[in-house]
């Protein structure tokens with residue numbers, strides 16, 4: 069029995085690489101899609117915001133002298149590529165998905181229109197939001213907070229490369245310890261960078277809880293949707 073009627077799933081772009089150095093690993097994306105399918109079979113409505121770190125990050129372009137806004141638009145286009153790959157894999161697995169883009173590229177995907185997204189969700193279709201917020205200088209974590217609030221998701225699930233929120237980045241500090249739960253204020257004050265501060269602040273203001281968990285742990289997504297105490301809960 070699912071604990072949540074509607075969720076916003078933020079999927080790490082980098083997680084799609086699997087063991088590859090770049091891009092989309094076929095076996096990995098199929099595994100992730102099957103996990104999402106299991107959740108839809110519980111009756112939960114699923115919207116996805118996909119990152120782009122497996123292809124391009126604006127900050128990388130900025131660091132080699134590119135105009136940052138231009139680099140960010142490239143990053144947003146990278147997320148559209150991931151969204152298309154995800155929706156196509158869903159189609160191959162027998163699911164119905166719709167991609168909506170925050171930037172206008174109508175020959176490729178339909179634009180984000182909130183009532184249409186709500187209609188798709190009510191029809192049981194998975195909605196994949198591409199192009200982040202549509203604005204440079206933001207991230208797909210903030211897009212996930214924004215879309216999650218807009219569609220009335222009960223929770224934002226951040227499926228990422230680590231299994232929760234730690235006292236410091238566990239990839240840099242092996243002595244860091246994992247929180248089971250913590251408040252938004254604590255996450256912001258301690259500058260915990262598992263999500264950016266804008267995303268934390270928006271979720272706090274909209275009272276949208278976030279659960280951070282590992283996308284690499286098989287069955288973790290279903291466990292979270294069933295209300296089990298997986299990863300870290302960030303709450304008001």
Ligand SMILES: Nc1ncnc2c1ncn2[C@@H]1O[C@H](COP(=O)(O)OP(=O)(O)OP(=O)(O)O)[C@@H](O)[C@H]1O
Pocket residue numbers: 079080081082083118119120121122208209227228229230232233234235236237238239260261262263
């Ligand atoms: N306090 C912390 N607790 C947990 N992870 C942290 C913390 N501080 C930094 N991190 C890092 O944040 C990363 C997750 O965020 P990141 O924005 O890099 O990825 P993502 O949004 O999941 O993916 P992508 O940007 O590829 O779509 C983790 O891999 C982890 O190394």
Ligand SMILES: O=c1ccn([C@@H]2O[C@H](COP(=O)(O)O)[C@@H](O)[C@H]2O)c(=O)[nH]1
Pocket residue numbers: 081118119120121124125126127139140141142143144146147199200201202203204205206207208209211
């Ligand atoms: O609202 C947004 C969302 C994303 N970007 C750019 O895209 C890349 C990839 O997104 P990640 O969140 O890092 O996975 C990001 O680095 C930005 O360059 C954006 O500009 N606006």
